[in-house]
Amino acid sequence: MAKGEVIIDYKTCMGCGICVQACPFSYLELSRYGNDPYKRLYPELEADHGCTGCGICAKECPLECITARKKDEKKDVPLS
Numbered sequence: 001m002a003k004g005e006v007i008i009d010y011k012t013c014m015g016c017g018i019c020v021q022a023c024p025f026s027y028l029e030l031s032r033y034g035n036d037p038y039k040r041l042y043p044e045l046e047a048d049h050g051c052t053g054c055g056i057c058a059k060e061c062p063l064e065c066i067t068a069r070k071k072d073e074k075k076d077v078p079l080s
Contacts, residue, residue, distance in 0.1 A: 004053020004070050006045050012065035015040045019057035019066055027051045 010033055020028045020043050027049040030041035043066075045051055053070035 003049075004051040004068060006043075006051060006053075006057060007067040008043055009065040010042055012063050013042055014063060015042045016062065017041070017043070018060050018062060019043050022056050022060035024054070024056060025050065025052070028057060 006028070015030065017030055020030055027046055028043045029046055031044045032039065033042040033044070043057070051068075053068050055068040058064075058066040058068045
């Protein structure tokens with residue numbers, strides 16, 4: 001099974017935790033991010049995750065600040 005990645009736009013994320021609850025495999029967790037003066041919690045993939053890139057977390061995010069994909073997806077390559 002291909003591993004996945006989750007990209008979170010922390011500038012948009014409000015740390016609601018809906019994505020954490022939506023993950024069917026419990027690979028997301030809430031943790032402190034950067035130097036947030038308000039000490040809010042933000043979603044983050046666990047260190048030894050097995051994320052498949054299914055996208056359920058991204059679909060459930062009310063602010064659409066999550067992108068999920070399989071790591072083996074090829075990026076757009078311009079045609080010559």
